[in-house]
Amino acid sequence: MMVVGVGNRFRGDDGAGLEAAARLRSRAPELRVLERDGDLAGVLDAWADEDAVIVIDATRSGAPAGTVQRFDVGDAPLPAAFSRGSTHLFGIVEAIELGRALGRLPQRLVVYGIEGLTFTLGQGLSPEVSAAVEDVVGDVLAATSIAPS
């Protein structure tokens, strides 16, 4: 089992996935946790030997800030809310779809989306988003049967 936190901590709530990864790392040191802030093409190699992977990322879907969405990545592509709008770098949507085309998705892939409020320059999460990160961390710890320390 591997957890991948995705985002940019210098863009406000875009750092939600990274913050979740950091909290998971400190509370469950035995968990394999990966943090990715840029190019995600390499993530296919990182999870090559994993049966199950959980990805945590921020979303911009228009839902209220702090809304948590959970997707079992099966046959359908991720919703557009996960798209980074980046043009040169690979975001998680592109990485997952490329992985699917190449037959390199883990058997089980779950993506958590945490709706952000602000994505402007600056560090730190909005209170609603920070609370939602805590919910996701609890969910992941429960799913991995690791008791939080």
Next chain:
Amino acid sequence: MADKVRTIKVDALARVEGEGAIYVKARGQKVEEVRLRIFEPPRFFEAFLRGRRFGEAPDFTARICGICPVAYMMSSIHAMEDALGLRVDGPIRELRRLLYCGEWIESHALHIYLLHAPDFLGYDDAIRMAKDHRREVERGLELKKTGNDILRLLGGREIHPINIRVGGFYRLPTRAELAPLAEKLKRARDLALETVRWVSTFEFPDFDRDHEFVALRHPSEYPMNEGRIVSTRGLDIAVRDYEDHFAEEQVPHSTALHSRLKARGSYFVGPLARFALNRDRLSPVAAEAAREAGLGGDCRNPFRSIIVRAVETLYACDEALRVIAAYEPAGPPALEAAPRESVGHGCTEAPRGILYHKYQLSADGLIAAARIVPPTSQNQKAIEEDMTRFVEGRLSLPDEKLRWQCEQAVRNYDPCISCSTHFLKLEIDRS
């Protein structure tokens, strides 16, 4: 109806770095105007470097780009060392070349496989291409990863390395640490040769352009870190004379400054220019692959730049292996120098072409003034000229098809809009 104004807009260019657009205005069969519009917000790097210590410039300017941070670090480092009167040689110089090889491999593999090849094979993107061309896409990913592995080993991480400084490195790698990299690079060199052969089978439209090519030229090396600035029309200057020969100007439709040669106007930098001016400096294996791929003389067709990028990728793998084989760590990881009131110039070959930095330092080592001229802003005028000619030959096409072809044509230049903004969408206005 012949005089009807026709407007074609590509409102958000995909598979280029940063935000920009193309606007084309045509009346009848005549293209009146092409504008490469860049609306990536200004980033003020040159301004906020003022007052910072000279040693901070490499890490700051690296943040201009996530694809070519090494180029920014290297140009700023060479400029600072020029200002401080520091001459770096031996293993540090060689490791810088190895690091640059990593960036060329990573950046070129990304552009060839994930951004550019889908245009030639008729796919909307690399993901759709991967379903039918799995082996090729896997090859591209493996090449890119090898480039990233070089950056991680020498730089401490893949993007925005942290082990690079004015004077050298914070820590030099051991020979044993480089050994596994050599094994990956031997395989990458084979993959790069396959890449040259693969892309040379693509179909290319006839579209030769007569630009003045500008690149570095070094007495013995295919240029990366050092050399004189030379051109196909006789320019041959030291890096410190750059501002005597090149000027930047503002244009209303772009947040990126346009560069021109004061004497002759537009010019062109990047892989085509490097190859035209330096192909006699390629390693035997890269030179042979170029010949085999049909790149005998100058290549003046921007569509064929994908072949030149593949040749340069092969060269970079070969060169990286040469550096690793000869490497013996010796001396301190970095040379030190006391700051002084001075001006320094640096120019290195980023994957997209020459990248010029100039810094003025005060006696206490603080940056008093900074100037950064990235490759994409230097190419803007030439891209607009090329697009004018390209659209003129294709005005009979319906808007949708023309828009698609224009977007493809722009990707020939691998424009890095975020770098140049101080920089893409396509609009065609048929009056």
